[in-house]
Amino acid sequence: MNRKKTYLITLAICLISFILLSIMVKKNFTCFIDHFGQILFQQTPHHTQHLFKRFDKIFSPETDLFYSFVISSCLLALSKAENQLNLGIYSVITISGTTLLAFIVNMIVKPLFGRIRPDGSKGFSYPSDHAMLAFALLISTAYILTLYINRTTPKLLIIISSVILTLFIGFSRVYLEKHFITDIIGGYLLSATILFSILYFANIYREKIN
Template identity: 30%
Template sequence: MNLKSNLIIAFFISTICVIGFSLVSLLISDKKIIHFDNRVIAFIQGQETPVLTKVMEFFTFIGSAPFVSVLIILFVFFLYKVLHHRSELILFMSVIIGSAVLNGILKHIFKRVRPDFHRLIDISGYSYPSGHAMNAFTVFVILTFLLWRHIPSQWGRSVLIVCSSFMILAIGISRIYLGVHFPSDIMGGYLASGFWLTTAIWFFQYYQEKRYQQKYKRAGI
């Protein structure tokens, strides 16, 4: 796939994410998404059991800063020492740091208060967009992107996509179940992260292709 095709696809995806995020944000500001949020919360929290609560606490821990930090350190070591991919390491760190910064900026812009009913864990800070949702989407999507070409079999790649998708959804649902986020917070987090990832990955591929073109040009190919 050439650079122009990548640009078109990246522009299309990022545009959808921006429009989606803007729509969710507008509905939140106009208080027109409260009914949807309450219906989804009632359904998810209606499944509450002691065992399920422990499972959801486990998934929310996976999306937390301490666990994500450990995962980042391990993958940085893998990229640098095992694969020797320094450019991919830069992409990985850029999207992780950029996602955290973007989340902080958006939270302080919208300053949405967290749900105040049936909260199963204590947490402070603003609610929209969900930091856990952005963490999960950013980390697992970029891991999938970077590991994809190192997995030779289609079966292995399918497993990678299924596992990453499951973790992203499970972490998002856990935040609703535990009563610390509205469903729209999770949606906004996914969309904001989707925009950031699409933009960062396109710039990475643009840089890689230009570098290869210069290399071949110098070699006279």
């Protein structure tokens, strides 16, 4: 199976999963899962709350968007210096494109559901913008960095670290009672759909210029 077909199948699975979850959320079929998630995550020791709040600020949607532009610019400059401009452009499209699109899509989709946050604070809950932007930034960056590295061990470390950090950010939002667990899962699924859509079209671009 070629790479483009893999991306297409993956984005289809993620999109269908997001649609199904969204229907369940809209019809309030996820109450048990959300309640269980809140009980489970809130068993975390109270003294770690400051750590979650710090992550909440460091990886806010706006800062993630900023990070994506900085990382993309650095990789573009590196690629240009190594006469691999096409790889640099591919990096910008994948990282900045995915993060920016996730930011825009979240602003459009959230009001359509109008789900109230667990703590009743301002703003809507589903899907989580923190989860979407964290996934878009960290997973797309991890993927791109593996293209710059030849050794297997550093690649695995980057991928594992990105996944753990992405999950931790989602965990922190549930712990701080800003989101239900299904908000986080929905954010991941929608962001994954966007990422694999970008990768699909970005690889078409790479094939044409190569």
